[in-house]
Amino acid sequence: MTPDLMEAGAEKLARWKARETMDGGASGGLEPSFRQGVALYVEDITVSFDGFKALNALTLTINVGELRCIIGPNGAGKTTMMDCITGKTKPDAGRVFFGTNVDLLRLTEPQIAQVGVGRKFQKPTVYEQLSVFENLELALKADRRVRASLFSRLTGTQLDRIGEILALIHLKGDAQRTAGLLSHGQKQWLEIGMLLMQDPKLLLLDEPVAGMTDEETERTAELFLSLEGQHSLVVVEHDMKFVDQLTQGRKKVTVLHEGSVLAEGLLSEVQANEKVVEVYLGR
Ligand SMILES: Nc1ncnc2c1ncn2[C@@H]1O[C@H](COP(=O)(O)OP(=O)(O)OP(=O)(O)O)[C@@H](O)[C@H]1O
Numbered sequence: 001m002t003p004d005l006m007e008a009g010a011e012k013l014a015r016w017k018a019r020e021t022m023d024g025g026a027s028g029g030l031e032p033s034f035r036q037g038v039a040l041y042v043e044d045i046t047v048s049f050d051g052f053k054a055l056n057a058l059t060l061t062i063n064v065g066e067l068r069c070i071i072g073p074n075g076a077g078k079t080t081m082m083d084c085i086t087g088k089t090k091p092d093a094g095r096v097f098f099g100t101n102v103d104l105l106r107l108t109e110p111q112i113a114q115v116g117v118g119r120k121f122q123k124p125t126v127y128e129q130l131s132v133f134e135n136l137e138l139a140l141k142a143d144r145r146v147r148a149s150l151f152s153r154l155t156g157t158q159l160d161r162i163g164e165i166l167a168l169i170h171l172k173g174d175a176q177r178t179a180g181l182l183s184h185g186q187k188q189w190l191e192i193g194m195l196l197m198q199d200p201k202l203l204l205l206d207e208p209v210a211g212m213t214d215e216e217t218e219r220t221a222e223l224f225l226s227l228e229g230q231h232s233l234v235v236v237e238h239d240m241k242f243v244d245q246l247t248q249g250r251k252k253v254t255v256l257h258e259g260s261v262l263a264e265g266l267l268s269e270v271q272a273n274e275k276v277v278e279v280y281l282g283r
């Protein structure tokens with residue numbers, strides 16, 4: 001059965017497709033809310049490891065509500081870029097702003113999470129011994145903005161929120177299941193659910209569908225599409241089919257190479273770009 005979330009994603013796709021036919025794509029694929037401002041502004045960041053520049057004057061802007069896919073060969077600097085945004089690595093030079101006025105380089109990793117930047121690492125990190133529900137409950141109580149102790153009872157609103165997220169990540173029927181027994185894909189969804197409990201404005205997802213089955217990958221694309229607009233998403237992926245599902249032939253993708261932006265444009269455009277082909281094939 002298709003869960004609410006997947007339906008929302010599928011509905012969104014259908015709406016885009018309908019509009020594409022109506023206006024011939026004149027809107028450029030951007031919903032009005034996507035033009036409301038900047039969610040993330042990365043300017044000229046450079047990160048050196050023993051003289052080697054993992055990032056080299058990287059500049060990037062993500063709009064509010066935008067879903068941006070970032071691609072690029074191994075070692076291009078994609079994960080390092082996320083490390084700089086989340087405070088794990090401090091760049092040698094450059095600026096990183098969340099919205100227009102939060103200077104992320106002045107904040108610590110926990111502070112960055114607290115202002116609304118959520119990050120999903122490649123490996124799922126759920127509490128295997130706890131149930132799906134308990135994992136979400138913990139994520140809620142770990143949120144510093146919520147004054148709840150680990151032992152306090154959940155309020156009705158909090159219970160509702162957990163229910164919403166369970167539906168969103170398609171795990172409503174598995175709420176009482178031990179997380180360790182979930183499939184790899186379901187664990188990834190649970191971790192995304194745990195991030196969503198804290199209602200991040202910006203979500204950074206590093207290779208979210210690595211190791212997923214085709215069906216799980218497709219459902220993840222629908223999940224992300226349903227989050228688009230309400231959250232800004234930066235998705236790093238090597239799986240081009242997934243990137244195609246997310247961009248629907250209408251959204252811009254960014255190609256990183258040697259720590260800088262090599263190309264930006266529709267997936268079909270960047271895939272046809274000679275420089276991009278060259279770095280993927282290796283010279
Ligand atoms: N802590 C570190 N010390 C030294 N070099 C590092 C460190 N972290 C990353 N690098 C190097 O920086 C470059 C960029 O790495 P990064 O992990 O950001 O690439 P990536 O685009 O995420 O690659 P992949 O697609 O393989 O995940 C690589 O050459 C990597 O070896």
Ligand SMILES: [Mg+2]
Binds near residue numbers: 078079
């Ligand atoms: Mg990486």
